[in-house]
Amino acid sequence: MSADKKGKKAILFGASGFVGSYLLEGLLNDADYEQVTIVVRKNLNVSHPKLKTLIGDYHSLPGLKDEIVADEVFIALGTTKKNTPDQKIYYQVDHDYPVLAAQIGKERGAKSVFLVSAVGPDAGSSIFYIRTKGETERDVIAQDLLHTHIFRPSMIMGNRKESRTLEKSLIKIFSLINPLFIGPMQKFRGIEGKDIAKAMLAAAKKPAGKVKIYEWKEMKELL
Template structure:
């Protein structure tokens, strides 16, 4: 039986992914690293309290097989670009490095659609640099997910995002062909696809946009 390690369990995708992992018989234990206790109790769940700076002190406990990273922030919550970069880039890279050194062989990372290292947009450039540096850690299997609009109920109130989700539900069918990667996706679907991907051991490096994510879900049905 395998062990899963999850970083970012308090966010929308992380919380949904946690439920998927706890319900999956393939995993005997699910280790999560969060800044504060989740208030969730489950016989398979092990909660570690930590962040970017305290992560090295938790290294001996970060031993598992499949690593899932759903870390991220927003400009509203983290307006300072240096701190934003620490959350979106430095933390995932450090988490990847530590778990790989401890023997994990599979990494599943949530990125975003359209990453570009040459972009003038800080968010897009950061995502590209995170993908690049996480991939360079050298897991036997790396799975990068690039969703567009994430649809689901968040704990925090985001009125504009709620409005945009409603818009995406209406216009999703318009995105066809090469534009399909911009389709919005339900958070529950993304979480399920990530678990499916972690079990695929064929290729060393994999990228999933909307079409590929839907393909994973179809394989499961």
């Protein structure tokens, strides 16, 4: 990047999560970005000249608005049924917070939003998880940023810090059955968390239309 060309400013929500931690590392190491702001509930103890840490959550985000300046918004928020059994709080984390993040990002100058969703979202589904993902996608798109990028992984693979016994078993199964998902079923293939982050960062460097959906195949093509 030439000295006279200013770098981009990114804001990242979900930096403490599995995909989010890879995104943070990638953004900080990318010469295209001059500032990376993260909104986290507690300090991650990460130090970097480009990093700006804001302590906050869904409820306090509007109060942080003046400290947010971004060209791009990266959203890797999410929870699990085990960590958040209350459906109302789950919906707040998985739907309300991403939508608010996109809305405030746009107000503060962002032109693009990059959202981690999930395979098979459907706002009309009777299944809570699938419906929530569908409503989140619908409502983030409705914020009407110049570019909306939506990433729909199936099983997110890789080594997590927290121990999830069932998930580890599922990842082993997916490693074996991944090649069986062919044609239209390809979208159900598992993908490494670090590869989702890489695909998101690669997408930020490519010309894009108004709304772009990335399933397994599209994410793999960016790597």
